[in-house]
Amino acid sequence: MTETATPFSAPAGTPPLVQLKGIAKYFPGVIANENVDLEVLPGEIHALLGENGAGKSTLMNILTGIYQPDAGEIIIDGYAKHFATPLQAIAAGIGMVHQHFKLVQAFTVAENIHLGWSETPRRASAQVLEARTASLAEKFNLQTRPGARISDLSTGEQQRVEILRVLARQARVLILDEPTAVLTPAEARELFRALREFVSHGNAIIFISHKLDEVMEISDRISVLRGGRKVATERTADCNARMLAKLMVGRDIVLADMRQRAAGAAPISAKPVLSLESVSAQNDAGTEALHDVSLAVHAGEILGIAGVAGNGQRELSQVLSGMRQIGNGRILIDGRPVEHSNAAVFADNGIGHIPEDRLHSGLAPALSITVNAVMREYKKSPVSAGAVYRPGGATALAKEIAAAADVTIPDFNMPVRNLSGGNQQRLVARREMRIANKVLIAAYPSRGLDVGAINTMLRYIVELRDAGAGIVLISEELEELLNLSDRIAVLYEGRIMGIVDNDRTDIDQIGLLMGGRALAREVA
Incomplete structure (x- = not known):
């Protein structure tokens, strides 16, 4: 396990901090939870595993008062509780960092940290709130920019604010849903130290993650959900990654060699299909986020983009998909300069985009699944006939996309x-792959997916590559990049530090580039 504070030892007879007994929750046509029992002990980090849709989020939404159970009971410190609202759960000492952020985009980091907090000083100035936030960030080893607006932060920075807000x-009982998905390994280690310190005082953590190695490192016990039911609770010391993966999906997971091309796969094109030439671009705050970036994406290849979160990845993916205007340089599609950059032009040219923030950038959250599934093909049959929208055709296409994405x-x-x-x-990925006959820009496509879904997602990408599309794969998982990419470009502070051929590199070399150290000589 990671570095720890002195473990907490509860006196004999101390009840669990949390007991869930026989919890059930049903939605139309779906068993979200059924007869789920869970005990979380003082001083422990209890990992909760399961495939996407296994019922983890629903169970935690019940514990935090967002949903009401259809059956079962919640017991806190040995006493039965009913949480009609999240405020009642918070008052009982239960806090959660959700996978989808709950921050106010127009507020600063400091304002979000102090919003609705009983310890917020009355009539405090912005300077006071920012100073308090900086102190909290130092205490919990979570780097933030207290005066920055949330809307100007990268996804990784927003996640750190969420964690800090709840830790403060x-x-x-702290529930963390994929807390390290956008943290570097060093940042994750700092977080783990803070978590161990937290439970050493008799508190508890429910830790939801799809990273099995991470779960093995940080947790004391592990519970696994499958199909809305709990299938196991084991001591972490008695588990291994393969055993946990099998419990999650009900079968052995075989990871294929993703770089191996299928027989008859399209070759890598001699000329690039999408290029950036000395491109610079600003972020939402108006400061330069990309500096003199040159990249060439070839048909039939996977170009990996490595880098720590917040180094220009979001802006790069948006430039490559036409969502962000450039300041200097040129964008070329099939060797022809793009005169007017916008997302519709890029989509019409066969460029799809899986954005890093799928809920807010890739989807319209309040609109129907049908509308979201077909929004890239509104002008085409069967969704439209001329200028007439056809609801039946749209639903039929949405069902086709959902089936291809294996989404029930x-x-x-x-x-x-x-x-x-x-x-x-998965729905966004399949929708974008349908239009990506030339290039797919995939920003963190496996983020938040379980081990089985990750394997499926990466297989989708490889199939698209073999069909002749160029892939730009942006990821913080170096092993993922090494397992898929033909070449890897490293982004640091908005600059390309080097582009290396995957056959002639290693993690240490890429790590140096990620830290801002340029290659001594050109490698590719």
Whole structure:
């Protein structure tokens, strides 16, 4: 395990901090939870595993008062509780960092940290709130920019604010849903130290993650959900990654060699299909986020983009997909300069985009699943006939896309935000792959997915590559990049530090580039 504080030893007879007994929750056509028992002990980090849609989020939404159970009871410190609202759960000492951020975009980091907090000083100035936030960030080893607006932060920075906001309130039971998905390994280690310190005082953590190695490192016990039911609770010391993966999906997971090309796969083209030439671009705050970036994407290849979160990845993916205007340089599609950059032009040219923030950038959360599934093909049959929208055709296409994405949907008219994060990700990916006959820009496509879904997602990408599309794969998972990419470009502070051929590099070399050290000589 990671570095720890002195483990907490509860006196004999101390009840669990949390007991869930026989919890059930049903939605139309879906068993979200059924007869789930869970005990979380003082001083422990209890990992909760399961495939996307296994019922983890629903179970935690019940514990935090967002949903009401259809059956079962919640017991806190040995006493039965009923949480009609999240405020009641917070008052009972239960806090949660959700997978989808709950921050106010127009507020600063400091304002979000102090919003609705009983310890916020009355009539405090912005300077006071920012100073308090900086102190909290130092205490919990979570780097932030207290005066920055949330809307100007990268996804990784926003996630750190979410974690800090809940840690600052010192909940006795802290629920973390994919807390390290956008943290570097060093940042994750700092977080783990803070978590161990937190539970050493008799608190507890429910830790939801799809990273099995991470779960093995940080947790004391592990519970696994499958199909809405709990299938196991084991001591972490008695587990291994393969055993946990099998418990999650009900079968052995075989990871294929993703770089191996299928027989008859399209070759890598001699000329690039999408290029950036000395491109610079600003972020939402108006400061330069990309500096003199040159990249060439060839048909039939996977170009990996490595880098720590917040180094220009979001702006790069948006430039490559036409969502962000450039300041200097040129963008070329099939060797022809793009005169007017916008997302519609790029989509019409066969460029798809899986954005890093699938819920807010890739989907319209309040609109139906059907609308979200077909929005890239509104002008085409069967969705439209001329200028006439055809609801039946749209639903038929949405069902086709959902089936290809292996997403089970009970009602295509319900808002897409009701889907689990993993199902949203798969739906967006399949929708974008349908239009990506030239290039797919995939920003963190496996983020938040379980081990089985990750394997499926990466297989989708490889199949698209073999069909002759160029792939730009942006990821913080170096092993993922090494397992898929033909070449890897490293982004640091908005600059390309080097582009290396995957056959002639290693993790240490890429790590140096990620830290801002340029290659001594050109490698590729």
